[in-house]
Amino acid sequence: MIDDTNSLFTWFPEIADELDAPDLDPRRLPTSQHNISRKHAAEADSVGTYVTLPWRCRHGHGWEATVLNRVQGTGCGRCSTSGISKEQVRLVAELAGLVSLVPPGSRDPRLPDGVPDFASHRLAIPPEHKPAHWRYKDVEVDAVFHMPHGIRVGLEYDGAFHHSDRQRDRRQYEKEKSRVLVEAGLLDLLIHVRSGDLPQMLAPHALVVAVPERATAHQQASAVASALSARFPGAVPGLDAYLNGGTARHQAAADAYITAVWGELRPPRRKPKKAGPSTPRRLAPTAPYADSLLSPISDPYRNPENPNEIIRDYQCACRSPEIFTAAQSQVTSGNTRSCGCLAQQARQRPRPAVCKAETHAARAWAQQRGTAIGGSGRVPDRVTASYRLDQAGRDDLLGPDGLLDEARVREWAVSAERQLGTRGRLTGELWLDYATKELAVGTKIDEPPDPRIGR
Numbered sequence: 001m002i003d004d005t006n007s008l009f010t011w012f013p014e015i016a017d018e019l020d021a022p023d024l025d026p027r028r029l030p031t032s033q034h035n036i037s038r039k040h041a042a043e044a045d046s047v048g049t050y051v052t053l054p055w056r057c058r059h060g061h062g063w064e065a066t067v068l069n070r071v072q073g074t075g076c077g078r079c080s081t082s083g084i085s086k087e088q089v090r091l092v093a094e095l096a097g098l099v100s101l102v103p104p105g106s107r108d109p110r111l112p113d114g115v116p117d118f119a120s121h122r123l124a125i126p127p128e129h130k131p132a133h134w135r136y137k138d139v140e141v142d143a144v145f146h147m148p149h150g151i152r153v154g155l156e157y158d159g160a161f162h163h164s165d166r167q168r169d170r171r172q173y174e175k176e177k178s179r180v181l182v183e184a185g186l187l188d189l190l191i192h193v194r195s196g197d198l199p200q201m202l203a204p205h206a207l208v209v210a211v212p213e214r215a216t217a218h219q220q221a222s223a224v225a226s227a228l229s230a231r232f233p234g235a236v237p238g239l240d241a242y243l244n245g246g247t248a249r250h251q252a253a254a255d256a257y258i259t260a261v262w263g264e265l266r267p268p269r270r271k272p273k274k275a276g277p278s279t280p281r282r283l284a285p286t287a288p289y290a291d292s293l294l295s296p297i298s299d300p301y302r303n304p305e306n307p308n309e310i311i312r313d314y315q316c317a318c319r320s321p322e323i324f325t326a327a328q329s330q331v332t333s334g335n336t337r338s339c340g341c342l343a344q345q346a347r348q349r350p351r352p353a354v355c356k357a358e359t360h361a362a363r364a365w366a367q368q369r370g371t372a373i374g375g376s377g378r379v380p381d382r383v384t385a386s387y388r389l390d391q392a393g394r395d396d397l398l399g400p401d402g403l404l405d406e407a408r409v410r411e412w413a414v415s416a417e418r419q420l421g422t423r424g425r426l427t428g429e430l431w432l433d434y435a436t437k438e439l440a441v442g443t444k445i446d447e448p449p450d451p452r453i454g455r
Helices: 038-043 067-071 086-096 171-183 217-231 239-245 251-262 328-333 341-348 356-368 381-391 406-415 428-446
Strands: 053-056 062-065 100-102 121-124 138-141 143-147 151-158 189-195 206-211 294-296 310-316 324-327
Touching: 086 100, 086 143, 086 151, 086 217, 086 251, 138 151, 138 171, 151 171, 171 189, 171 206, 189 217, 206 217, 217 239, 310 328, 324 328, 356 381, 381 428, 406 428
Parallel strands: 151 189, 189 206
Antiparallel strands: 053 062, 100 143, 121 138, 143 151, 294 310, 310 324
């Protein structure tokens, strides 16, 4: 018995609102009666078991379906977007600016005034041309264009997902479809735009145009229009100007159609749901850098002002009584090696004196060799040291770039137990001292023997 507890109106009010049969009460219709075969339903004369009822969507499209079809999700076929893609719409919009687009038989009521209808066409096949194994009397074509000299061209957009041969090979059907449409006089040519890495298709009654999977609408339209112009010379006016333009011209119309049919240009990006509250990271103590002056005096803990930062209290070897707090990762990596005393010592250490004349000479020498330096001020000490060695004939100590090799100077500084700069950098004093040391060694070797020796 059907009542207010199990009727179609109670369980699916949105479907009941689309029932286009004034003599039927959705409060007395079941949600499903399809629990027996059609044969038994006919023998039992079960009225209403497999009854096909009329429906009408909110856009005015009418169709017929059973109650079970509607409950299982079948809706208005004309409002469905399952047979059309946004990429197809963008391609058709571009081609419509080059050749005349034939609108569908009836305009989609969802479209506002002034928005072109880029919906597909359903072409009825005459009985004498319909293959015996075809189930339907008409076929769907994504777009139809009228070209000069009465040429009627259809367009099929073969996307990489639905036309791949992973599930089934559709090429034989597509070849037969193009042949039937041409022999029946419905089209003069059917264009297959094959997107992505689809299997090759050869069809005598079709024009196959392959495009990359992520090609833009302008790239796709250029490929199709060029192929049409090669098949029908002069049939695509303004093609050269379009190809030279390099950009799509009619995507505003495509956006308006997509917004009216889909409700949005692009679906909102779904944010992944968190499985649960994130567990805080375990606070593990780590040792300071090898040459660090800091010694930890507390366990690591989270920064009260920034919980994502792990800090720790340290004591500096410079005998400062103040407790120094720093990010543990910075101390471990060596970016922070003291409480600031090393930087202060570096600022207080005087730079080696270089006279103005040598600075001008070193700058001119560097510019002549193409070494990038500033136009004024002091020349970098590495350049000055390299200049001194070059003037003394010690080119063997210079690298391919004409400057002292950093690895060579660093190795000397470490072996001589010289103090490096912040974060292990070579100071200007080290560059100049290394050059002075090498010049002193070379002078001792190159000095002529004392004539008084050996007398």
